[in-house]
Amino acid sequence: MQVRTVAVIGAGTMGSGIAQICAQSGWDTRLFDVFPESLEKGMNNINSFWNKGIEKGKTSIEDKELWSKNLNDYNDLSEAVKGVDLVIEAIPEILELKKELFIQLEKIAPKHAILATNTSSIPVSIIANVTKCPDRVIGMHFFNPVPIMKLLELVKHEKCSEETIENAQSIGEIMGKETILVKDVPGFATSRLGVVLGNEAIRMLAEGVATASDIDKAMKLGYKHPMGPLELSDLVGLDVRRDILNGLADSFEDNSYRPHRLLDSLVAEGSLGKKTNKGIYDWTENGKKERNDLPE
Ligand code: CAA
Numbered sequence: 001m002q003v004r005t006v007a008v009i010g011a012g013t014m015g016s017g018i019a020q021i022c023a024q025s026g027w028d029t030r031l032f033d034v035f036p037e038s039l040e041k042g043m044n045n046i047n048s049f050w051n052k053g054i055e056k057g058k059t060s061i062e063d064k065e066l067w068s069k070n071l072n073d074y075n076d077l078s079e080a081v082k083g084v085d086l087v088i089e090a091i092p093e094i095l096e097l098k099k100e101l102f103i104q105l106e107k108i109a110p111k112h113a114i115l116a117t118n119t120s121s122i123p124v125s126i127i128a129n130v131t132k133c134p135d136r137v138i139g140m141h142f143f144n145p146v147p148i149m150k151l152l153e154l155v156k157h158e159k160c161s162e163e164t165i166e167n168a169q170s171i172g173e174i175m176g177k178e179t180i181l182v183k184d185v186p187g188f189a190t191s192r193l194g195v196v197l198g199n200e201a202i203r204m205l206a207e208g209v210a211t212a213s214d215i216d217k218a219m220k221l222g223y224k225h226p227m228g229p230l231e232l233s234d235l236v237g238l239d240v241r242r243d244i245l246n247g248l249a250d251s252f253e254d255n256s257y258r259p260h261r262l263l264d265s266l267v268a269e270g271s272l273g274k275k276t277n278k279g280i281y282d283w284t285e286n287g288k289k290e291r292n293d294l295p296e
Helices: 011-025 036-057 061-070 077-081 095-108 124-128 162-174 192-207 213-225 229-236 238-251 262-270
Strands: 004-010 029-033 073-074 086-089 116-117 137-141 149-154 177-183
Touching: 004 011, 011 029, 011 036, 011 061, 011 073, 011 086, 011 149, 029 036, 029 077, 036 061, 036 073, 073 162, 073 238, 077 095, 077 149, 086 095, 095 116, 095 124, 116 162, 124 137, 124 262, 137 162, 149 162, 162 177, 192 213, 192 229, 213 229, 229 238, 238 262
Parallel strands: 004 029, 004 086, 029 073, 086 116, 116 137, 149 177
Antiparallel strands: 137 149
């Protein structure tokens, strides 16, 4: 299957990053969001990434012009998916919202189109099974920052066809990603390992084992992780991590996955990480600062 046109649904951090690499892959890319301000922010983020790329000497002005022509914003879902070969959903991790969207997509997207979800924790089969075409539904899980991270985790549920998997693998290759194929188990391969490490680091912080920056330093220098687990939790979003942990605890019926109470308290006070300027760290000024007002 040759991809020419793609719709990305949801213009948040992940959706705009995904739309960016679709446009860079030479595809006619439609970025859709119900909220005009999210759409505007998503388009601005892409534009500023490209401008920074020019400043860094990584992107040519000609490339930026070409990519910009490939990218358009949409506020009408039916228009956005008209004639597309691929739809990638990147809306919030709320099951009912995703189900509703996929029921709609099945009706309005072309019959040959792959319907992919970027869910990081919801079983793909639950989403696929609300449609009458589960064979065309697949998990395409991207990583933040999408334009830089090399991995694309493909999630195969029972009714996903071999053709859809092969197409998703070649789509990933054209995007410049390395793909892995993972069974449709809660948290797949990446989220399950990632959130457990982050939750343990938060537990250690609450127990006073070390400061946040020393816990991060431990993994950066001792294990060569590019970022520590606490700063990474702030980058991903503490609400996102909390929801994944609760999802794992429910699916495996194992409370050891439950978010530590410090994580719950941070989310409850609205400290969601970098996106709200406050999380485990304070990000209000340039760079991050250790907090001395963490909740109980
Ligand atoms: N245009 C073009 N290239 C750019 C660019 C731009 N605007 N900005 C950065 N780059 C390039 C840089 O030039 C550099 O390229 P080289 O490797 O060729 O030198 C590369 O991108 C890395 O950029 P930086 O040097 O600026 O960044 P860094 O080295 O400080 O790394 C990081 C930043 C990539 C975020 C790194 O810290 C990292 O890998 N952190 C971990 C991130 C992670 O784990 N993400 C996964 C989160 S989990 C998730 O997302 C899943 C989920 O479901 C929630």
